[in-house]
Amino acid sequence: EWYGGKAMVNRFVGEDKFTLLMNSNNVNNMGFSDRGGNMRGGGQGGIITSHGLGANIIKEFGSKVKTAGNINLNASDSDNRRNTRRETILQDSSMYTESASSRLAKGQNINFNYRIEFNPDTMNYFIFTPSFNYSHNTVDSYSDSRTSGRTHLLNTGTSTTYNENNSFNGGLRMDYVHRFKKQGRAMGVNLSGNIGSGTGNGTNIAENEFYKDGVIDSTSMLDQYILNRSDSKNVRASIFYTEPLMGKQNYLQFRYTFRWNQNGSEKDTYNDPLYSDLDTTYSRGNINNFINHQIGLTYRVVREKYRYAIGATVEPSSTQSKSYVREKVLADLPTRNVVNFSPNAMFRYRFSSTSDLNARYNGRMQQPSATQLLPVRDVSNPLNIVVGNPDLLPSFTHDANIEFNRSTPEKQTTISTEIGWSMTENSIVSNTFVEPNGVRTTTYDNVNGVWNVYGRFMASLPFKNKRFQFNTFTFLRYGNNVGYSNGNRNVSSSTSISETLMLRYRIDKLLEMGVRFNGRYSEVVNSLQKSSDRQTIDYTGSYFFTLFLPANITLGSDIRYNGNWGYT
Numbered sequence: 001e002w003y004g005g006k007a008m009v010n011r012f013v014g015e016d017k018f019t020l021l022m023n024s025n026n027v028n029n030m031g032f033s034d035r036g037g038n039m040r041g042g043g044q045g046g047i048i049t050s051h052g053l054g055a056n057i058i059k060e061f062g063s064k065v066k067t068a069g070n071i072n073l074n075a076s077d078s079d080n081r082r083n084t085r086r087e088t089i090l091q092d093s094s095m096y097t098e099s100a101s102s103r104l105a106k107g108q109n110i111n112f113n114y115r116i117e118f119n120p121d122t123m124n125y126f127i128f129t130p131s132f133n134y135s136h137n138t139v140d141s142y143s144d145s146r147t148s149g150r151t152h153l154l155n156t157g158t159s160t161t162y163n164e165n166n167s168f169n170g171g172l173r174m175d176y177v178h179r180f181k182k183q184g185r186a187m188g189v190n191l192s193g194n195i196g197s198g199t200g201n202g203t204n205i206a207e208n209e210f211y212k213d214g215v216i217d218s219t220s221m222l223d224q225y226i227l228n229r230s231d232s233k234n235v236r237a238s239i240f241y242t243e244p245l246m247g248k249q250n251y252l253q254f255r256y257t258f259r260w261n262q263n264g265s266e267k268d269t270y271n272d273p274l275y276s277d278l279d280t281t282y283s284r285g286n287i288n289n290f291i292n293h294q295i296g297l298t299y300r301v302v303r304e305k306y307r308y309a310i311g312a313t314v315e316p317s318s319t320q321s322k323s324y325v326r327e328k329v330l331a332d333l334p335t336r337n338v339v340n341f342s343p344n345a346m347f348r349y350r351f352s353s354t355s356d357l358n359a360r361y362n363g364r365m366q367q368p369s370a371t372q373l374l375p376v377r378d379v380s381n382p383l384n385i386v387v388g389n390p391d392l393l394p395s396f397t398h399d400a401n402i403e404f405n406r407s408t409p410e411k412q413t414t415i416s417t418e419i420g421w422s423m424t425e426n427s428i429v430s431n432t433f434v435e436p437n438g439v440r441t442t443t444y445d446n447v448n449g450v451w452n453v454y455g456r457f458m459a460s461l462p463f464k465n466k467r468f469q470f471n472t473f474t475f476l477r478y479g480n481n482v483g484y485s486n487g488n489r490n491v492s493s494s495t496s497i498s499e500t501l502m503l504r505y506r507i508d509k510l511l512e513m514g515v516r517f518n519g520r521y522s523e524v525v526n527s528l529q530k531s532s533d534r535q536t537i538d539y540t541g542s543y544f545f546t547l548f549l550p551a552n553i554t555l556g557s558d559i560r561y562n563g564n565w566g567y568t
Contacts, residue, residue, distance in 0.1 A: 046080030
């Protein structure tokens, strides 16, 4: 039986508003997998029953203080079951894995956010934002898998796990802006801090069999009792100052930001329910400290027809990571100091009030995670082992695009087009080695040669007294990716072209009807795994009709046809 219900109660008192929200249903988030194994149509997937209660409040205290906040309580149960058939294509062979899994999860969550705006005068402005979140979750899961070569069995595995976790996160942010008497001169300060913690316990029962020439060669048995702890702390402080130069439409802006993040986790695995026999092979503690300074300078010019900004940010940062089991240190990486330079630029030209041209460029750095850095073997899943690479470098991504927009409100026409480019230096990719018995060991490496270009065009064109409307959206993309297959470098180029067309007819307050077509062509070419090359076409055609009747009654129908070509 399916059900769903919502309720909302509002009360207005002057400028103040009070809202109470309630919902309960078991029809949301029923997802399904596409051919890539990604969930579509519903986020978590499975069948989810959810209940929610929330309250929002907006209240003013005179003309100088405004407040707004909300509190939400949610509970959900989910039932997710999946069957998967997967082919892993190596350079000279293939592996086939069949697996079945089920996951039952329950969760309760309370979330609170509040915002206080204080404007004592025209020169000063304060914002205070406290928040916290608490959640309790339990997950009961089971999985069963078989991996085979072309002629014989490689391994089998079953796993039954149960986990119960509690987590808390709280934070406070303060923003302050001061405007000086000189027009355009301003300064601001931002301070924020967050602290989080989590505890959990669980069990893991797993059995794996490894085969050689079709005969059992070895087995692995796990019967574990697990305690988890985690904590996180972060502090951020930022200050900016803007100074007008050579008149009122040229500005120089300075910004400095300091960030400190510390993340730690501990997993203690025991061989008995009394938590007395510690299994050091499956126990692990990690701690990561990250300090970052951002020093930025931007020059901005504002004119009636155009505006532009040119700037750069220098980012000295340091990272320190350690892995341990109780008092035994497994890996203690030396402090990694990196100085990064990030330029940025922006240009906008207004041809009229309804058309403009925008161009942007920015660069950004991404640090590798502690898991990617620490050279310690994680064997918690005997079929999928993970080990970090301490020699990883941060990746740096360049992004640039140019965009043109034009609209005519009186004719309700819109045209927009964009061309973009992106390239990543020292991109961080996974490198998986497959052993003869099917066990995968994954590490991480830096690669260069990752880039993509794209273009899009969109138009909305009404005609025949605006009762008809024609929409088109075109998107083209070419990407060059670099990865590894069993230690061998593979370059993969991908091309995709998609088109959406829609013709709609509408008579106000009476009916709306239309047809829509969506098509997508995709091609993937590999330098190493030629058997993975593929050309596919997906297309959808639909028709919709809606009739608006008296007494707020709506009658509607739709027909949809989906098709594809090129999939195995």
